[in-house]
Amino acid sequence: MENFVAVVKLWTWEVSLPAEIPPELPEPTPGINYVRDDMQQKDWLSFVAAHSDAWLYAVSYYFAARFGFDQLKRKHLFNKINDIPSILESITGTATEQAKEKKSTTNHSNSKSKSNSKVWGGGGGISVKYSRAVRQMEEVEVAKRVDEEAAEENDNTLCEACGKNYGAGEFWICCDVCEKWFHGKCVKITLAKAEHIKQYSCPSCRKRKRTRYT
Structure with a gap:
């Protein structure tokens, strides 16, 4: 009891x-x-x-x-x-x-019908x-699981420039060529600048591109 x-x-x-x-x-x-x-x-x-x-x-x-x-x-x-x-x-x-x-x-x-007939069945679902x-x-x-997965992914992501993890409130940018992430401050890109960039290339990718054409 x-x-x-x-x-x-x-x-x-x-x-x-x-x-x-x-x-x-x-x-x-x-x-x-x-x-x-x-x-x-x-x-x-x-x-x-x-x-x-x-x-x-x-x-x-x-x-x-x-x-x-x-x-x-x-x-x-x-x-x-x-x-x-x-x-x-x-x-x-x-x-x-x-x-x-x-x-x-x-x-x-x-009250409307006086019929005594009985109907069995009917639509069932x-x-x-x-x-x-x-x-x-x-x-x-669902939102909680998405947030947890995003947080775990952020914890495992390192800046290719400085090698440090993501910090809360920091601006990061991803290279559209090599798909690697960078602190905005490490590559001298701000959020305002990023809004006007259609395709971002990191310093390493830009350097390789110039080398191919020289």
């Missing part, structure tokens, strides 16, 4: 695989165990819920294929899935809103509705 209370207080969970599991069963998506970090609780839960839905749909597809569902059975399965709210819809509260809208629409249709917060967090993650 103490362990349970500790887990509740920390507000954490982890999707762990059982000791035995069919190797062909789809594995949970990495987003299910996404670390919260500085995310708002609601945004984090929405992000995890969306990935959980994706995994559950993948498992449904797997069993449908495993048991040889034909088109009609698959359609029936998908309609059944769509009859209940997704995890994301339950977390964000859209499931309650949709239920109210559906009830209102049904009552309106019944699986829809995972990502909230605006989830999309924003995905964009943040």
Whole structure:
């Protein structure tokens, strides 16, 4: 009981695989165990819920294929899935809103129609509705990875003139011929000058070019 209370207080969970599991069963998506970090609780839960839905749909597809569902059975399965709210819809509260809208629409249709005929089926498709917060967090993650890769690349890049690393706020310029990087101050090029240069050649490349023509 103490362990349970500790887990509740920390507000954490982890999707762990059982000791035995069919190797062909789809594995949970990495987003299910996404670390919260500085995310708002609601945004984090929405992000995890969306990935959980994706995994559950993948498992449904797997069993449908495993048991040889034909088109009609698959359609029936998908309609059944769509009859209940997704995890994301339950977390964000859209499931309650949709239920109210559906009830209102049904009552309106019944008041207009006196027919007792029943229709089975209908168009079915699986829809995972990502909230605006989830999309924003995905964009943040992509931007973060790009920044990390750029920072790592900058740390490994040395100025061909002085041999030093990139420093924050420094202006660098790349030679369009040899594709090597230089501190602007090392090759006496400022940002203002660079804006008027269509193709920059470093001192070494300019020297080699003059040598070829002499």
